[in-house]
Amino acid sequence: MAKIIVVTSGKGGVGKTTSTAALGAALAQRNEKTVVVDFDVGLRNLDLVMGAERRVVYDLVNVIQGDAKLPQALIRDKRLETLHLLPASQTRDKDNLTAEGVKRVMDELRKSFDWIICDSPAGIERGATLAMRHADIAVVVTNPEVSSVRDSDRIIGLLDAKTAKAERGERVEKHLLLTRYDANRAERGDMLKVDDVLEILSIPLLGIIPESMDVLRASNLGAPVTLADSRSAPALAYLDAARRLAGETVPITIPGERRGLFGKIFGRRAA
């Protein structure tokens, strides 16, 4: 049974695209057929993070407007044959997305994939509401700081009101993915602590992704962080989060808390 996941946040720059790519690759590594869909029409980035920017021919808007068939627009990943990308259009804007068109594409993807991961644009307008429209599960990406938390809270409210599931009287399953978490700064009080964020948002925690240079390095390489270096701390955190999405019970560790004296001496290199 196919599951549609929306990766959303309200606020921009918190790590939606990075998380979409990393979770998509992690789920595909489990040998489950996965597609990542870029809904950020006009400001697409997922193709870059996936390293597929030079292979884009047709995109989501072409499929919605009937200029191309869905299989023509899907790009298969060169590293993982279970992983696919449906890119957004860079030359159009979000008004080209129609509710019926998005529904048709989602229904068609449901037939051939196990996981459909929608990368939502920032904001609460058309692009974002259409990206969340058909979701079964929402991954709410939040940074441990007040403005991101408040925007996430707003998005959670919309998930309970504006999705197809909500309109049928059902509930979208919501998970919190805390990204760019820096244990040292949280300890100094420069960042909100995990418990504070959870208390404000009151949705279950899917994972905590540590702030790391590995994420930036992977993006520049054009590879999801879970594929670029699967031993790195953020990759391990994303792999665990993907296992939790798939229904496994994996205990959550707060990054940095495992680090002992030895780790502290060697600082980041040990992380």
Place this chain on the structure above:
Amino acid sequence: MLNIDLIKGKLMNMNKVLTDTRPIRLKGRSFLALVLTPELPFEGWLARLDDLAARSAGFFLRRPIVLDVEGLDIDRSQLKELIGELGNRSVRVLGVDGARSSLLGADIPPALTGGREASDFEAPAETTVDADQGKPEAPAHDPEPQPVRTMPSIIISQPVRSGQSVVFPEGDVTIVGSVASGAEVVAGGSIHVYGTLRGRALAGSVGNSSARIFCSKLEAELLAIDGLYKTAEDLEPHLRGQAVQLWLEGDAIVAKTLN
């Protein structure tokens, strides 16, 4: 018949620079309106209305009229037509009670809720043709709830998220969960938050100065009772994060920690 509770005034735009720092007073006021309950088919009902109006010229003149359409199986065009027919008879409808949201729109008078029954209007007797007959008694001012009448209240058992607003002018609002920053709760009566109150709470919104606000943890952005408000900056710092109740003493909001 019913009393209509209207919120007078609005919160001013907070982004503008304030030169005059006096608080804006938000008041509720009850007015008395005549409620018409149309029946299907409308032709017959309108004929009976015409008969009533013929017996008493100007009975509907200058009277606030509310249309109660609860339970009527009609669509929007029928409602619009009925309002037009009433307009032809100089009956101007100021609001619609009991309408489904699909019946409402910009071209239909606004929906009214929370009406309370009052004593009935006397329909004009057959012999008298007096325009002044049946004039409504002076508008009921701040009606005290009768002991037999139960105060309505609602319970919300999930968090109120940023951007959401809970508006319940009829009475108390109880929230089992938190009210997020950027969320808003407006109650005609008291507000009870079993969780952290981070957003705005406006109690006694229809002119109830005995309304109170209770919360298990106070982090509110704005608190208002009967139109008087306090922002987070005006709150005493020692109240932050505490279980607090707030009420009105004269023109001042008083806050005290619970327990």
